[in-house]
Amino acid sequence: MNHTRFSRIVAGVMGWGSWGKRLDTGEMAARIRGCCEIGVTTFDHADIYGDHSTEAAFGAALQASSIARSSIQLISKCGIKLPGAQVRTKHYDYGHASICDAVDRSLQNLGTDYLDLLLLHRPSPLLDPEIVAAAVGELLRAGRIRAFGVSNFTPSGIALLRPLLDVDVNQIECSLLHCEPMFDGTLDVHLQQRMVTMAWAPLGGLFGSTDARAVRTRHAVDELARKYACAPEQLVLAWLCQHPARIIPVVGTTELDRMRLAHAAATMRLDTEDWFALLEASRGHPVA
Template sequence: MDRTQLTPDLSLSRIVYGMWRLDEDADTSPAHIQAKIEACLAQGITTLDQADIYGGYMAEELLGAAFKAAPDLRAKCEIVTKCDIVAPVGRYASAKVKHYDTSRAHIEASVDHSLRLMNIERIDLLLIHRPDPMMDAGETGAALDGLVASGKVGAVGVSNFKLHDWTLLQSAMETPLVTNQIEISLTANAAFTNGDIAFLQERGIAPMAWSPLGGGSLMTGDHAAGKALDAVARAQGVDRAAVAVAWLLAHPAGIVPVMGTNRLDRIAAFSDALKVEMDRETWFALYEAANGAEVP
């Protein structure tokens, strides 16, 4: 599988396994999680996407149990995780209200929690999960720079940031931000026209795409986008998911889809997206079906 180079020392697999639903599986045993990781590795998918808040602050710990049971797995993977969302559940059950915290103390404490819970010594890529309207860019930037300098974090980026959020934070940092993980899918395609992707393309930065299957909506239903996906899927011997992901992979921005499922058969089929031929006319046919109209 091709890889996306974010820094001289860090590359991600072209498709990433997202673990936000890890706790929702009926089987959360270390052996079952190990089976999911190995199903990814068999396809060349080496990057695992986490966040402190996933699973009510439990998903990182589930991954850590798998690493503890099978220590050799860690060296085969890149670990992405996120911080700054404080929700009144889990270890933050006493919080009075859901909020964002990009203070230095919170970011550093979150990183230490994540390292301990995942049984790892280094986070390959740390993302600020959501833009914080109370962010002190100088403080946040210094915290991120310090974590990279300490070796606890290999590289840093953001998630769900608009260009002005990005430039504000980057202006206060020495370390380059290396990605923005945003919602991108066939049906959630505003990023292609609102400047989000263009901003990153201008800087040669690959976006990561969360919810690339529209939260599962692209996989079911008799909607126009689904029918268009089915037509391509039938012609190429794959399923809707493979075509929807191939649609993202075909874009010159170098989008890195983050795929989330607990089903081993679906995990094993992630790389089917690489088999799909996606020419420009097919890309636009899908785009127009999703938008309900031809382009102007």
């Protein structure tokens, strides 16, 4: 899949609404315009964000922003069923109707007639690849989604789907503090299959955590940030972007100044030795 279908940094919208900063329509519209000015044109949603309220809030803001639909890319995810009036037990549902109905609702809420990318939010032991392939195939043929991917899937979960449909993207947790995908074969498979890797929580909670690993890593980050004359969070994102999988960070900030820094971080280049110094600080030991 071509990475250029998405911006180099994706804006994660999970915290824009009632699960986070509770931005009103005008504030969201200003964030959408601001992101586009910076060059961050891809927005990451899920049907459940804000207990199913954030897509509609964003849709209203998009309309108010006067930004053309064709100049942005919208991602959404489906499959998680949160407890509520209709649901007693949190679960995943990848039945045909569940997938197609979720896309219908996302399109309606976002005020658009297509998603640039649909992701299955989490792997499920009950996922039947044939049923998923039939539903996704219909959505692709109808033009309601333009690409398909998964989120939080292992290489074997992806291999299950691959014979039946193109899996263009895997959105996974990946950061300096959560670098296992670089070592457990996940990113190797993405690279080999030419899949796009998107990384959620790309800062890894580094700036809020007081645990020993985070404090140790933060110390190394602060020291090198002085060398590169950049903000500490830029160094953390630059570290991620330097991986040959061309990882696309899904950045959750609601602050445009931080989004600007994130965008600039994607083109930074760290010395190889500094890259490994950060890895060592995170893992607490040198490479073998």
